[in-house]
Amino acid sequence: MDDVLKFMEDHREDILEDIRYLVEADSPSLDKERSDRCGERIQELLERHFGKRAEVIPEPDYGDHLKFEYGDGEETILILSHFDTVWDPGELEYRVEDDLAYGPGILDMKGGLVQAMWALKAVKELGLPLNKKVVHLFTSEEELSSPVSRHVIRRVAEGSSAVLVTEPPEVGSGALKTARKGSARYTIRFTGQSAHSGNNHHEGASAIRAAARATEYLESLTDYDKGTTLNVGMIRGGGKLNVVSDQAEIGVDVRASTIAEQERIDGIIKGLEPFMERTKLEASGGISRPPMERTEGTAELFRLAREAGAEIGVPLEETSVGGVSDGNLTAAMGIPTIDGLGAVGVGIHARNEHIVISEIPKRAAIFAKLLVKI
Incomplete structure (x- = not known):
């Protein structure tokens, strides 16, 4: 088995436990107190896995944003994740049924957030080579169209070589998103x-x-x-x-x-x-x-992601979708941006929101390999 995929398979239950830990911390976009509690759990995971915490970007009206940096290099890869959800506290509960894990925000997008964290952990633990600094930005009000964090995202993204967004892939096909309206x-x-x-x-x-x-x-x-x-x-x-x-x-x-x-x-x-x-x-x-238009840079990112998938036997396709994400903001800056790198599942903003547990190691491995290839 591929070394990166084996690492993820060996730690599948650990990854799922981290996902549970975040999902059980309700974080509605308009509830600063609960959002900050969820942000503190992200900090605890970062400290556990990397031995350091993220920089806090204070926000008076919404949850504080977090900026985590790993590695060195003149160029930067930016990972975009949000931890707010559309659900009121206690409206949904975390549960596991067979190969599916349910819960508020588990698909959109706490599952993808944790997968990206473990992708970077695999790079660290396996000694995989990185020639760029990785910045992981966690924001707290994306579900409200990022009224404040859009300015933070643009500032942090300035000069980045690539942006990777941990929203889920297209439902059904699992395709990555290279364009959005x-x-x-x-x-x-x-x-x-x-x-x-x-x-x-x-x-x-x-x-x-x-x-x-x-x-x-x-x-x-x-x-x-x-x-x-x-x-x-x-x-x-x-x-x-x-x-x-x-x-x-x-x-x-x-x-x-x-x-x-x-x-x-x-x-x-x-x-x-x-x-x-x-x-x-x-x-x-x-x-x-603005639209996230497919560019030559985006096409190159998808080519690298497809190579990563092929190395572990996962064929990847690309698609254009009508929904929007924070990736729209960075793509409009002219930065190659690829979306849909998060958890596989069904039910965004629906009561049956869930992820497929057996897909977690594969998608996390693809993310880790993509970081190295970039």
């Missing part, structure tokens, strides 16, 4: 003129009607061939049925595959004119995460 969100508020719907209907200008016309127009901009989707996922307005509404608003989610297309749609939304006479509209919001 970008996301943007907007709120559009409509103001009309109220009137009695029976006596003076003609004097009114319905904000709801204007919002409906805007909804039809915006969703018509969806172009599946380009990979562009616009979804009006929220609409509200009015109140009493006998009053022409003078207030309404809609919420719009936009996904696009290229920065150029994302910016084109952004310009359209911010340049919208009223859809009805005697109404006004105001659009707020904007681009949240």
Whole structure:
């Protein structure tokens, strides 16, 4: 058996125990106290495996971020992991059933976080050669679109040779993610003129009607061939049925595959004119995460990952997905970025969230080999 894979197989139960230790520390994005407790458990694991703790990047409103450095070199490999979850405390519990381990955030993404930690431990224990410094950044509010850590990520990523993201691979295929759509969100508020719907209907200008016309127009901009989707996922307005509404608003989610297309749609939304006479509209919001576009650098990272997989008999494929991650941020900086290097499983943000235990050693071994190959 391959030495790296054997190391992971020999320590499979230890890796799973570390995963359990983090999963049992609930860490909702908006709960700083619990997030910091989970961060302390990450520190304990780092101290146990590497003899030192991570640098704490204080955060007053969310959990503190952690920056761990290993090795030396003029160039840097950045590993991105987040430890916040979408689950309220006690909402889900850790449990094991046959080859599956369940729990809040176990797939998204505490399993992948621990696998990456053990990949670096394998490099250390087996004396594998590294010619670059490895920086592992642990953030606490990715599920909220990284409102604060995005600035930390960009600062830490500056000058990195490669970025490895420990989100899970594609469900079903296990494919690594070499491209992701970008996301943007907007709120559009409509103001009309109220009137009695029976006596003076003609004097009114319905904000709801204007919002409906805007909804039809915006969703018509969806172009599946380009990979562009616009979804009006929220609409509200009015109140009493006998009053022409003078207030309404809609919420719009936009996904696009290229920065150029994302910016084109952004310009359209911010340049919208009223859809009805005697109404006004105001659009707020904007681009949240740019697309993670597949580049030659990303293709090279995937080639190395595929080689690593082939060495232990795991054929790897690549894919493009519609969801976003922190990898979108580093890819937009021009840094080769590959995603989906985390745990194999099913149920992101679902009550059946779980990982496949027998896949842990393989994916951790691939990660370790990829570090060395880079």
